[in-house]
Amino acid sequence: MRFMSESSRASSTTTLRERGQITIPSEVRDAAHVEAGAVLECYVEDGRIVMTPKVLVDADQAWFWTERWQAMEREADADFADGRSASFDTVEALLDDLES
16 A cells, blocks of 8 residues: 655555455554545555545536636736736726726
């Protein structure tokens, strides 16, 4: 079993029980920053069982995580960082700016 990030690595042993259950040792859970209830993707890679923590997104929020939307978020973040933004005290001031 492999749980690690670039910044932390932990190793331990565990026993596979009769019904396919295991307990992930606490030092491995801590290093992977996973808690009870975490969703893990499991697959086999080069004969090893790999478990990767995943975050589930509600279907009505999935649009936010599309590549297109994330690209627009990165563009907006860059605009703010470079000072290409404005704030307005009133809707009228916003509309005046849009019309100019």
